[in-house]
Amino acid sequence: MLTERRAAILGMVVNEYISTAEPVSSRAIVARHHLDISTATIRNELARLEEDGYITQPYTSAGRVPSDMGYRTFVEMLMSEEPVEAQEQRTIEHQLHQVMGGLDEWLSLSATILAGSVGNAAVVTRPRAASSRIRHAQLVELNHDTALLVAVMDDGRVRQRMLPLQSPTSQAQLTDRAVRLNVRIEGADARIARAVAAELPDPDEAATARAIADLIDEQRIAEETFLDGLNAVLKQPEFLDTDRMLEAVATLQAYRVRRVLEQAIDAQIGSTQVVIGREHGDDSMQEWSMVISRYGDEDAIGTVAVIGPTRMAYHRTIPRVRYVARLMSHLLHEVRQA
Amino acid sequence: MLTERRAAILGMVVNEYISTAEPVSSRAIVARHHLDISTATIRNELARLEEDGYITQPYTSAGRVPSDMGYRTFVEMLMSEEPVEAQEQRTIEHQLHQVMGGLDEWLSLSATILAGSVGNAAVVTRPRAASSRIRHAQLVELNHDTALLVAVMDDGRVRQRMLPLQSPTSQAQLTDRAVRLNVRIEGADARIARAVAAELPDPDEAATARAIADLIDEQRIAEETFLDGLNAVLKQPEFLDTDRMLEAVATLQAYRVRRVLEQAIDAQIGSTQVVIGREHGDDSMQEWSMVISRYGDEDAIGTVAVIGPTRMAYHRTIPRVRYVARLMSHLLHEVRQA
DNA sequence: AGTTAGCACTCTCGACTGGAGAGTGCTAAT
DNA sequence: ATTAGCACTCTCCAGTCGAGAGTGCTAACT
Known part of the structure; x- marks a missing residue:
């Protein structure tokens, strides 16, 4: 049983050890807190605390060090938080x-x-979106057979990926495609984006929509x-x-x-x-x-x-x-x- | 003077030290390379190399360690590169x-x-662009008084920054503005972008152009x-x-x-x-x-x-x-x- | 001339030792 | 239940010592 006094002593041990990083002796406890009880009494209590698993000794006849359980108890019952000034x-x-x-x-x-x-x-x-949504997509020409797909997500993050092009496409055509896609896909999550992709007749547009869906998924996972x-x-x-x-x-x-x-x-x-x-x-x-x-x-x-x-x-x-x-x-x- | 033999010995010292990390002794050199000269001869040469600053002793009567100058000589004259298989x-x-x-x-x-x-x-x-240029800019509505400016640079990188809006602006208006700006600003470096900004009558558009110029600069510096x-x-x-x-x-x-x-x-x-x-x-x-x-x-x-x-x-x-x-x-x- | 054997000398490093000191556990008295 | 007293344990540090590695120097050799 963790009596009130033993709990108090455990608190002192943890506090002391946290600040000094040295095994805590019975004498140190009494001296630091000006206690009216003797070191021998403390030693008896320490022995009980050790028996119950709250503290350990690094070697026979050294001071005491908190165990995981000691810290746990400290965190849950004994510590008083120091507010952020x-x-x-x-x-x-x-x-x-x-x-x-x-x-x-x-x-x-x-x-x-x-x-x-x-x-x-x-x-x-x-931050990882529970269900990520796309806000806006844009296509930028990189070279004659690659475009860059840039997607702005609803948390303000931007993801990008290279997109192979089936046939040479000008920037104007790409912008046009992006505008058409945005209408259908804005606010979509990955599942909806895939559904949209499946409905699109144009294979290039469908591929772009699928790429967007992938980006949304990545966003969620990365x-x-x-x-x-x-x-x-x-x-x-x-x-x-x-x-x-x-x-x-x-x-x-x-x-x-x-x-x-x-x-x-x-x-x-x-x-x-x-x-x-x-x-x-x-x-x-x-x-x-x-x-x-x-x-x-x-x-x-x-x-x-x-x-x-x-x-x-x-x-x-x-x-x-x-x-x-x-x-x-x-x-x-x-x-x-x- | 760095005679041929002394150079060879320096090479052995450096090689040996690189692989063992221990000061190199005269005996180690002879043993490792099965030399037909005695350790005493090596010691004489080592003494000369030390005199000339190519090697040092960590303490009296320890083996030798290359100095910076020793490594420098090694790199420039003695070493034979190990090709990447x-x-x-x-x-x-x-x-x-x-x-x-x-x-x-x-x-x-x-x-x-x-x-x-x-x-x-x-x-x-x-990679830092000697002179960075923008390829494409896009504006995305974030909330009623902030938009996200996304710029794709000519090396394929994407930079973004928040852009305060003077007056509420819809996504359609933003897209429109981006399209107008792109015409004037595509391929511009920071200086040109600033020049364009100065010419624009609309203050919001000018502000956007300036923000783009800043992004180009950041890109160059970051x-x-x-x-x-x-x-x-x-x-x-x-x-x-x-x-x-x-x-x-x-x-x-x-x-x-x-x-x-x-x-x-x-x-x-x-x-x-x-x-x-x-x-x-x-x-x-x-x-x-x-x-x-x-x-x-x-x-x-x-x-x-x-x-x-x-x-x-x-x-x-x-x-x-x-x-x-x-x-x-x-x-x-x-x-x-x- | 350069090379080499031999040897004294230097310095490090690891092992060992022997307190000093800190701290405990136990016992017996309060 | 508390405490004084004391024997006991263990760490830590400083000092010592010898082994070993390596050199520089000298004198002899080629």
Whole structure:
């Protein structure tokens, strides 16, 4: 049973370990919090906490280190979130409004800002439309047997693909074809676009419509990720031997991270999910935690996440991830409102 | 004076050091090449080479390590390039033809392939048009006071930017405006686009033309880089303490690399440039070498480069960089031919 | 002249050792 | 239930030592 006092002590252990990265001793706890109980009492409680699996010792007679379960309890019951100060909010919003370039730049910048704010790596994925629709298509002549198909999607993103031409076609003819197609296909999702393609008598037009349908599908699936803050993570004391550092670089650049993001796909927008150490299925993620949040709306959903060692400042990270996710929902909304 | 024998010995030292990463001893040289002269003779020659600055000793009575000048001499006079085997060429071309996505995917994939092929990090930059021209512009309604301006450039790339509208404008009106503008502006570079803007009576149309001119400029300047192979470099023995590893990560992610690429801007297309250690102006690049090649044609030029420790397999890297650059020139040509 | 055997000398590197110090668990008293 | 006291464990660091690798120099040899 986790008595109130034991819970309090667990909280102190986690807090202390998060800030010092050193196993926490009974003496450190008493000294730091000016407690009126003795170190021996603390030691008894620590023994119980260890028995119950909340903390472990790296070796006999060293201080205590939180286990995954310890962190989990901390996150769910013990921690008090550190709000994002108005000052910091202004800084972040300001940086984010600097760039009026395009979606990708926003996303990349968001990852950078978030990573900087929490001192760990951050990942942002492109919003993926639940059901993507096309807003507008255009055909541009590239050479005598190829055209470029450019499609603007309803979330403001642009996709392109080369389109082989059966017969030489002038730019004027291409523009004409695009105009005709737009009338029929505007606002269509992939399924409707295919249906339209099937009805079109002209084979070239039909091929174009099918290509558009493909683009819509790709749009729905392609989930590019923007990662930043590698340097920041690698400076954490958990990686101060080379093997671990190499492993860390490999882990962060691998697909695994993406897979975890996909696992969290059922999370609610607005809510923030925390995955700690072994809670990832993946062995190579044992020593990592992720704080994940979704952004967007019913139609298009992306992911913001922070990745770092399990010894992570959850009480700072969680509100910051949530804040950035909310900000990005707003940004996305600004672009998408038709 | 660099006698013939001394040059040969220098070559052996460099080769040996490149493959073992250990200071090269007189005995190792004799043993490896079954020479008919004694280690003492080699030692005398090594002493002369050191006197002349081609090699150094990490500490008294250790083996010899090439200096920057030693590598330079090796690259220019001693090395024999290892050609890219037909088999490897096929593999690379095959991988590169897998993706028919878009320019960016090609570039990113090229960096990955090159990095894998030489076991070091690789950087590829987007081709930058010497003078960029627009091929086609399109306006798409986003909401009542914003439109999306989409411009297809003559190298097939697409740039976009949001365009504030003075007064509510329908999609039909926007399309109409785009058609009118295209007539005047197709094939224009930034300067011409500005001239057209100045002549247009309608303020909205003029604003659009100016925005197009800005996009053309951005296109010319924006030089996005694709980096891959971080893991590969970090596995090199020169980084097996954490400080150096961290430094390496920082160096590779910093702008410095980009600056060096810009320095090499006057290089001929087709030629390959090697910058070794202190030859970079930058102190933080002391221990790095780059093999740089340009690709493209008179109109649009990009850069391919490999970055690694000065102890780099130049004889393998140089032909591979050259080969990939040539390949990318072809690819670019395929897209650009109008 | 250039080459080479022989040898003393230098420097690194890994293994080993021996406290010092931090921290615990246990026992017995409060 | 709490606590003082103490023996015990384990890490970490600094110092030491010897083995080994490699050189430079000298003197003899071709």
